[in-house]
Amino acid sequence: xxxxxxxxxxxxxxxxxxxxxxxxxxxxxxxxxxxxxxxxxxxxxxxxxxxxxxxxxxxxxxxxxxxxxxxxxxxxxxxxxxxxxxxxxxxxxxxxxxxxxxxxxxxxxxxxxxxxxxxxxxxxxxxxxxxxxxxxxxxxxxxxxxxxxxxxxxxxxxxxxxxxxxxxxxxxxxxxxxxxxxxxxxxxxxxxxxxxxxxxxx
Amino acid sequence: xxxxxxxxxxxxxxxxxxxxxxxxxxxxxxxxxxxxxxxxxxxxxxxxxxxxxxxxxxxxxxxxxxxxxxxxxxxxxxxxxxxxxxxxxxxxxxxxxxxxxxxxxxxxxxxxxxxxxxxxxxxxxxxxxxxxxxxxxxxxxxxxxxxxxxxxxxxxxxxxxxxxxxxxxxxxxxxxxxxxxxxxxxxxxxxxxxxxxxxxxx
Numbered sequence: 212x213x214x215x216x217x218x219x220x221x222x223x224x225x226x227x228x229x230x231x232x233x234x235x236x237x238x239x240x241x242x243x244x245x246x247x248x249x250x251x252x253x254x255x256x257x258x259x260x261x262x263x264x265x266x267x268x269x270x271x272x273x274x275x276x277x278x279x280x281x282x283x284x285x286x287x288x289x290x291x292x293x294x295x296x297x298x299x300x301x302x303x304x305x306x307x308x309x310x311x312x313x314x315x316x317x318x319x320x321x322x323x324x325x326x327x328x329x330x331x332x333x334x335x336x337x338x339x340x341x342x343x344x345x346x347x348x349x350x351x352x353x354x355x356x357x358x359x360x361x362x363x364x365x366x367x368x369x370x371x372x373x374x375x376x377x378x379x380x381x382x383x384x385x386x387x388x389x390x391x392x393x394x395x396x397x398x399x400x401x402x403x404x405x406x407x408x409x410x411x412x413x
Numbered sequence: 414x415x416x417x418x419x420x421x422x423x424x425x426x427x428x429x430x431x432x433x434x435x436x437x438x439x440x441x442x443x444x445x446x447x448x449x450x451x452x453x454x455x456x457x458x459x460x461x462x463x464x465x466x467x468x469x470x471x472x473x474x475x476x477x478x479x480x481x482x483x484x485x486x487x488x489x490x491x492x493x494x495x496x497x498x499x500x501x502x503x504x505x506x507x508x509x510x511x512x513x514x515x516x517x518x519x520x521x522x523x524x525x526x527x528x529x530x531x532x533x534x535x536x537x538x539x540x541x542x543x544x545x546x547x548x549x550x551x552x553x554x555x556x557x558x559x560x561x562x563x564x565x566x567x568x569x570x571x572x573x574x575x576x577x578x579x580x581x582x583x584x585x586x587x588x589x590x591x592x593x594x595x596x597x598x599x600x601x602x603x604x605x606x607x608x609x610x611x612x613x614x615x
Contacts, residue, residue: 216548217548218547218548218549218550219550220549220550220552220596221596221597222552222554222594222595222596222599223552223553223554223593223594224550224551224552225550225551225552225553226550226551243594244550246596248597278550280548280549280550282549282551313548314548341548343548344546344547344548345420345546345547345548346418346419346420346482346515346516346543346545346546346547347420347422347482347484347549348420348421348422348426348427348428348446348480348482349426349427349428349484349555349556349559350422350424350425350426350427351425351427351556351559351560352424352425353551354551354553354556354559357551357553357556358553391425392424392425392445393424394422394423394424394448395423395450397424
């Protein structure tokens, strides 16, 4: 049971977290799994969950979280802003995960730090499933979508007009990278983001 | 013989090009393989090779180029600035490729456009070899290294002091992402880049 095999390596792995509420309602949202490696090579997994997120509410209720590996730009944008329809989910070891993911890792969670804006949980892997291995060349457009998604979530939180203008300019820089380097999924994802952004800026 | 299986998808795939001179000396350098898909789903592959690059000289001499798929941040930085030692290369269909690559695609090239600063070649796949499939979560640090490598090559070309200062600031932004999100390979690669950059700014 090795999360490394499922794509989780040292540093922060950008993935989709799936969770469920105590009542069993599934949720999906982007997440960063923090992996640290000590001098003996032992790995520890953590996650910071921010105030107001459904992922955080669900983890507090059920003590579990699944990390879904994917390189689908659209999935990152969709799960950042909208609820996925139930057909996007399937079941792994009694827990909701995403059909489309290339790998699933189920973690149990333990609260280790409480801060004003986030809670930090230690994660312990319980089950790993590899669905699909592949070779994938680096695409700058894909990462531009990830960076732009992070920006767009910040826009929805800031009221300062000048700061918003700055964020909008940065978003345009990422949009230019997507237009030049992305495939259709990245272009579609950036189109969705731009719409969200304009909405959030109203 | 499908380059898509070897990780080359629509948009620009950031890879390492290996080539050889007419005399047989191998070379490796980062490259962007441009893939376009027409309305019928047919794929075409192109590459722009810039003035002064060894890859360009070799492609003009031999009419061939191998695209090596990798997510190794260090390999991108090394091949952007230094010559790889011969032990890094192996042979595929009589052509030099990189041991470490997850896949190899050999292309023949045809010159289709001549510009002041670059030549554009149409690429035709001749052989594909998949070495290692994997699951890999997105790491923002890896892409920050790719973006920073592009910046660093620009620094070495610009003499304008203010422009250099701008590039240096951008590089610091990427270095911060690597420090936060990268693993040891990304940190090592960014360390190498910073040294190159300071050198180039002298």
